[in-house]
Amino acid sequence: MYSILKNGGVCSPKGFSAAGISAGIKVSGNPDMALLKSEKAARCFAVFTTNKVKAAPVLYDKAVLEHAHFASAVVVNSGNANACTGEKGYEDAKNMAEMVENVLNLTPHSVLVCSTGVIGHLLPMDKIEAGIPRLVEGLHENASEEFGRAILTTDLALKSMAVEIQTEKGTITVGGACKGSGMIHPKMATMLAFITSDIALPIDFFATFREKISDSFNAITVDGDTSTNDTCIMLANGVSGIRYEDLNVSEQEEFCLALEIVMKELAKSIVRDGEGATKLIELRVEKAESHEEALKMARFIGTSNLAKCAMFGEDPNWGRILSSAGSSGCNMVAEHTDLYFGDVQVLSGGRPVECDTNALHAVVRQKEYQVRLVLNIGNASASAYTCDLSYDYVKINAEYTT
Amino acid sequence: MYSILKNGGVCSPKGFSAAGISAGIKVSGNPDMALLKSEKAARCFAVFTTNKVKAAPVLYDKAVLEHAHFASAVVVNSGNANACTGEKGYEDAKNMAEMVENVLNLTPHSVLVCSTGVIGHLLPMDKIEAGIPRLVEGLHENASEEFGRAILTTDLALKSMAVEIQTEKGTITVGGACKGSGMIHPKMATMLAFITSDIALPIDFFATFREKISDSFNAITVDGDTSTNDTCIMLANGVSGIRYEDLNVSEQEEFCLALEIVMKELAKSIVRDGEGATKLIELRVEKAESHEEALKMARFIGTSNLAKCAMFGEDPNWGRILSSAGSSGCNMVAEHTDLYFGDVQVLSGGRPVECDTNALHAVVRQKEYQVRLVLNIGNASASAYTCDLSYDYVKINAEYTT
Numbered sequence: 061m062y063s064i065l066k067n068g069g070v071c072s073p074k075g076f077s078a079a080g081i082s083a084g085i086k087v088s089g090n091p092d093m094a095l096l097k098s099e100k101a102a103r104c105f106a107v108f109t110t111n112k113v114k115a116a117p118v119l120y121d122k123a124v125l126e127h128a129h130f131a132s133a134v135v136v137n138s139g140n141a142n143a144c145t146g147e148k149g150y151e152d153a154k155n156m157a158e159m160v161e162n163v164l165n166l167t168p169h170s171v172l173v174c175s176t177g178v179i180g181h182l183l184p185m186d187k188i189e190a191g192i193p194r195l196v197e198g199l200h201e202n203a204s205e206e207f208g209r210a211i212l213t214t215d216l217a218l219k220s221m222a223v224e225i226q227t228e229k230g231t232i233t234v235g236g237a238c239k240g241s242g243m244i245h246p247k248m249a250t251m252l253a254f255i256t257s258d259i260a261l262p263i264d265f266f267a268t269f270r271e272k273i274s275d276s277f278n279a280i281t282v283d284g285d286t287s288t289n290d291t292c293i294m295l296a297n298g299v300s301g302i303r304y305e306d307l308n309v310s311e312q313e314e315f316c317l318a319l320e321i322v323m324k325e326l327a328k329s330i331v332r333d334g335e336g337a338t339k340l341i342e343l344r345v346e347k348a349e350s351h352e353e354a355l356k357m358a359r360f361i362g363t364s365n366l367a368k369c370a371m372f373g374e375d376p377n378w379g380r381i382l383s384s385a386g387s388s389g390c391n392m393v394a395e396h397t398d399l400y401f402g403d404v405q406v407l408s409g410g411r412p413v414e415c416d417t418n419a420l421h422a423v424v425r426q427k428e429y430q431v432r433l434v435l436n437i438g439n440a441s442a443s444a445y446t447c448d449l450s451y452d453y454v455k456i457n458a459e460y461t462t
Numbered sequence: 463m464y465s466i467l468k469n470g471g472v473c474s475p476k477g478f479s480a481a482g483i484s485a486g487i488k489v490s491g492n493p494d495m496a497l498l499k500s501e502k503a504a505r506c507f508a509v510f511t512t513n514k515v516k517a518a519p520v521l522y523d524k525a526v527l528e529h530a531h532f533a534s535a536v537v538v539n540s541g542n543a544n545a546c547t548g549e550k551g552y553e554d555a556k557n558m559a560e561m562v563e564n565v566l567n568l569t570p571h572s573v574l575v576c577s578t579g580v581i582g583h584l585l586p587m588d589k590i591e592a593g594i595p596r597l598v599e600g601l602h603e604n605a606s607e608e609f610g611r612a613i614l615t616t617d618l619a620l621k622s623m624a625v626e627i628q629t630e631k632g633t634i635t636v637g638g639a640c641k642g643s644g645m646i647h648p649k650m651a652t653m654l655a656f657i658t659s660d661i662a663l664p665i666d667f668f669a670t671f672r673e674k675i676s677d678s679f680n681a682i683t684v685d686g687d688t689s690t691n692d693t694c695i696m697l698a699n700g701v702s703g704i705r706y707e708d709l710n711v712s713e714q715e716e717f718c719l720a721l722e723i724v725m726k727e728l729a730k731s732i733v734r735d736g737e738g739a740t741k742l743i744e745l746r747v748e749k750a751e752s753h754e755e756a757l758k759m760a761r762f763i764g765t766s767n768l769a770k771c772a773m774f775g776e777d778p779n780w781g782r783i784l785s786s787a788g789s790s791g792c793n794m795v796a797e798h799t800d801l802y803f804g805d806v807q808v809l810s811g812g813r814p815v816e817c818d819t820n821a822l823h824a825v826v827r828q829k830e831y832q833v834r835l836v837l838n839i840g841n842a843s844a845s846a847y848t849c850d851l852s853y854d855y856v857k858i859n860a861e862y863t864t
Contacts, residue, residue: 113788113796113812144784144796146813179781180814288785365767365851366859373860379581382546383690386515394515394546410515411548412582449767451856457768458775458852 061226062318065233068222069204072235073258075099075299079198080210083191085139085177085184091210093188095160095195096254097133101170102297103261104131105269109290115143117173118289120153124169129263132170134254134293135160135192138213138239142175142183143288152183159189163196174252174291176213176239208237211252214456215239219329223318227311229302232259234318238277238292238326240333253277253292253326259315260298262305268316269294274355276323280331280362280445331445336453339371342430345385346441353390354442357433360388362446372448374424378406385433398434402426463628464720467635470624471606474637475660477501477701481600482612485593487579487586488541493612495590497562497597498656499535503572504699505663506533507671511692517545519575520691522555526571531665534572536656536695537562537597540615540641544577544585545690554585561591565598576654576693578615578641610639613654617641621731625720629713631704634661636720640679640694640728642735655679655694655728661717662700664707670718671696676757678725682733682764682847733847738855741773744832747787748843755792756844759835762790764848774850776826780808787835800836804828 071078078096085092106125108118124131135156142149157171164171175183198206208220222235240251277292307315332340343361348354361367364384370377378399385392399407402423404415423429473480480498487494508527510520526533537558544551559573566573577585600608610622624637642653679694709717734742745763750756763769766786772779780801787794801809804825806817825831 109789111785111788112790112792112794113784144781144809144812144814146797146811179785288788365855369856369859372856375860379546382515383513383581386513386690387511388514390514392514395548407546409548410546412546449856450860451853453767454771454774454851454853454856457771458777 062223062314062321065222065224067205068235069220070096070207070235070237070254070256071201071204072222073233073256073297073299075258075297076235076256077199077201078203078207079195079200080203080206081191081194081198083137084187085137092137092139093191093195094136094207094210095133095199096207096256096295097164097199098295098297099299100297101130101132102295103263104129104172105266105294106172107270107273107292109287111288111290113144113288115141115175115289116145116149116153117142117175118291119150120157121172121291124172128169130170131172131295132166133160133164134172134174134295135195136174136211136252137183137188138176138211140175140177140181140183141179141289143179145180145182148182152185155185156183156188159192160196163193172293174289176211176252176289179288204235204237211237211239213239214335215333217329217333219326219333221322221325223322225314225318227302227307227314229306230300232300232302232315233257234322236322236326238330240330251277251287251290251330255292255294255319255322257294257296257319258298258300259296260303261296265304272320272323275442276320276327280327328445331447334447335456336450337447338450339448340428341371341446341448342443343446344430344432344441344443346432346434347436347438348440348442349391349438351440351442354440355444357385357388357390357392358442358444361385362444365449368446368449371424372450374421376401376406376420376424378412381431381433382407391437392435393437396436398436400432400434402429464625464716464723467624467626469607470637471622472498472609472637472639472656472658473603473606474624475635475658475699475701477660477699478637478658479601479603480605480609481597481602482605482608483593483596483600485539486589487539494539494541495593495597496538496609496612497535497601498609498658498697499566499601500697500699501701502699503532503534504697505665506531506574507668507696508574509672509675509694511689513690513692515546515690517543517577517691518547518551518555519544519577520693521552522559523574523693526574530571532572533574533697534568535562535566536574536576536697537594538576538613538654539585539590540578540613542577542579542583542585543581543691545581547582547584550584554587557587558585558590561594562598565595574695576691576695578613578654578691581690606637606639613639613641615641616737617735619731619735621728621735623724623727625724627716627720629704629709629716631708632702634702634704634717635659636724638724638728640732642732653679653689653692653732657694657696657721657724659696659698659721660700660702661698662705663698667706674718674722674725677844678722678729682729730847733849736849737858738852739849740852741850742830743773743848743850744845745848746832746834746843746845748834748836749838749840750842750844751793751840753842753844756842757846759787759790759792759794760844760846763787764846767851770848770851773826774852776823778803778808778822778826780814783833783835784809793839794837795839798838800838802834802836804831
């Protein structure tokens with residue numbers, strides 16, 4: 061059995077401490093530097109943006125993780141993405157990590173770096189340098205919220221959670237924090253996510269981690285734009301004294317479920333906080349030929365401006381959903397397809413069915429609901445999560461002038 | 463030398479007549495049926511939507527053209543897409559074609575059908591049936607505008623043009639009309655395009671036609687949503703007495719250029735009339751590894767909501783352009799990339815350059831301008847055309863309720 065911890069976050073698992081401070085990078089004076097530290101070197105898995113334009117910290121972390129599969133700390137700054145900053149930017153990312161290694165007296169290549177914010181500006185290294193000793197000094201074990209707030213940019217809400225599971229060998233905790241509302245420069249909403257656990261994980265658990273990424277952070281979309289800084293880092297430090305391999309099969313499954321819950325809920329919290337978003341919609345594709353196809357189709361529908369405007373307008377517009385599905389590049393046969401808004405069926409075998417119009421409109425007036433497309437050509441399913449496209453989205457992204 | 467004909471259209475080439483009437487399919491009473499006829503069977507090329515959900519007329523035309531490479535007429539209705547209408551819809555499309563064949567006394571499978579409008583409703587066949595004799599009766603050779611207007615749905619502007627070229631063997635004319643502002647149900651802006659010419663074309667010219675499609679109608683985007691009814695049909699009837707094979711090489715090139723101009727200008731007229739659009743932007747990718755990659759990247763940027771909102775906000779936001787290019791899946795090296803808004807360079811080798819801010823803002827305040835991304839990794843180029851994403855786009859697509 062798992063339980064969700066109240067006010068949980070990256071510090072909920074044993075052996076993690078964190079800090080968040082205002083270092084003066086943001087003109088607003090809001091917190092803009094954060095540090096997450098494990099008391100011992102933690103197994104580290106990380107997945108980065110597939111954007112060909114990669115920010116300096118992404119390039120640095122990838123280089124570090126080519127050789128090491130452990131990390132002791134992650135230092136983060138918000139307010140500046142350190143992207144499109146050339147060789148100097150790379151040196152800055154490297155220096156930022158090395159400064160933390162020095163102050164914490166850690167071995168080389170044991171600290172990772174993340175940045176999020178404006179593209180094309182060099183990091184203010186004087187402020188970073190002054191901030192690091194203050195961060196280290198401020199480290200404590202109840203700092204989940206402090207950490208979670210210092211990584212935010214245009215986000216409106218803190219995105220932090222933790223889940224605890226009981227096993228025969230004792231308690232294991234999975235925590236996490238993330239930030240993002242879907243944009244890049246100038247509104248600085250790169251997606252960053254940090255997952256912590258006090259379990260000890262074998263290196264080949266990376267495959268499972270990647271799977272979970274695909275169904276959580278890679279299953280969401282706000283506006284279809286992939287940032288230059290996207291990063292998800294997991295640290296598993298083994299401080300609980302429990303090794304994954306020592307759990308029985310059902311406990312292993314439970315741990316994976318807890319990990320999935322943390323990652324999915326964090327991912328959904330990004331969509332809920334998407335720019336201009338008024339609704340969170342689960343797009344579920346069922347009975348597809350493969351999980352990959354189901355997810356690809358669900359995400360594709362999730363980027364359809366027409367479908368997203370209809371969601372904003374509270375219009376149960378099945379034509380836009382079906383047409384988008386058809387142009388996703390995935391296999392489907394229109395004549396086999398059923399479609400539901402919530403529990404209300406609107407299409408059967410590709411043709412409109414008579415339905416209770418009041419019930420249908422009640423579904424689309426909700427803040428969160430499910431659209432379910434049943435392809436009837438296979439046995440695989442997947443969900444993607446999207447928000448609606450509102451006036452405010454255009455406003456937020458059009459009114460800014462560089 | 464080519465010249466653009468004033469008020470030109472599908473009837474400009476010799477041997478074509480057309481008609482447009484109000485048959486009562488649209489509640490507005492606006493023209494909603496059109497007929498295009500060649501005095502002799504014309505070489506016919508057609509390209510259809512890649513959407514897996516294909517409208518009945520698309521399925522019918524594809525079936526006809528599998529066996530025939532000639533057509534004598536195209537009958538079109540607007541106001542109803544005849545999509546997601548099952549077997550009955552297919553029968554209706556077939557009947558519509560056969561009725562025209564009967565009234566015009568043509569051979570079977572010599573008439574194509576196009577529909578555009580609301581998805582999911584059966585065609586009002588009584589109105590169609592009553593309209594066909596009236597269409598045939600109304601056929602005349604100065605009907606370019608009549609035809610062009612009867613195929614429109616939510617379009618604000620007529621989209622029609624023709625180009626004439628002089629060869630040693632005489633005059634050849636290329637005409638065309640299209641409709642579309644980027645939507646499907648409920649605003650009925652499926653893309654339909656009709657190209658006519660009085661040249662005689664060999665069957666293997668289809669490859670050239672497809673190339674031109676890729677650089678014109680397939681190079682535009684309004685909202686990234688591919689309709690169920692997209693169709694581009696070309697009819698070349700040879701009535702000029704000139705065969706393509708008999709032209710010299712430079713005349714052949716000139717004919718291809720004329721065809722390209724007609725197709726590109728018609729395509730751009732769709733973007734200009736895109737829902738809520740206030741600007742037309744050419745996204746040009748240069749020095750890419752291949753034409754396909756250049757076009758794919760240009761189109762990908764053209765669907766970025768972030769980039770499109772910035773265009774609406776008259777913000778020369780290079781970060782959004784570069785980041786979108788990087789996530790297009792095409793090859794690029796950030797450090798080699800240059801970027802221009804109009805003639806103003808903003809990036810050199812992936813890094814911001816000092817530029818004349820006033821000149822830069824003057825560019826993005828224009829109604830139409832070019833954004834040029836120079837990858838410096840190859841020799842291929844391509845352009846895509848997009849419009850901005852405005853409040854009105856959201857308004858048009860959210861306020862309608864089915």
